Amino acid sequence: MSNLARFNPFSELRDPFVDDFFKGFALRPVYRMLEGEPQMRLDLTExxxxxxxxxxxxxxxxxxxxxxxxxxxxxxSAEVKKEMEEKEGAKIVRSERYFGSVSRSFTLGQTVDQSAASAKYENGILHLTLPKKPSEQSHVLKIS
Structure with a gap:
């Protein structure tokens, strides 16, 4: 019970440079050299x-x-698994891993014919061909 401390909501107002004000500044230049989370870039044409x-x-x-x-x-959506190791002789100098997922969703201007859609993946690029369903013509009713 001796580790309890009274909460003071005004303690940060006293001295904003205490504790974690500069926390992370030293890591940012190093972090910029590392690859971030993967992203999925899209091109959509019709x-x-x-x-x-x-x-x-x-x-x-x-x-x-x-x-x-x-x-x-x-x-x-895709499951991403990335592992990287740097060795000097038998000693590992750096080892990094990333496991996660990326996803994108979007809405098209017209309904897709799912039975005729096709997908092909090669060299890191996914190609989708999504045929448009014929639009249903609106029918104007005559009022009698």
């Missing part, structure tokens, strides 16, 4: 019949990629 999606997902196996299409909603 013609009269199809939407074309080009997603950059480097370093991912095609088994770890999931594509879901529901109506005009498209969702992409």
């Amino acid at each position: 013609d009269d019949n199809n939407f074309f999606v080009k997603a950059e997902i480097p370093g991912v196996k095609k088994e770890d990629i999931k594509v879901s299409v529901e109506g005009n909603q498209v969702s992409l």
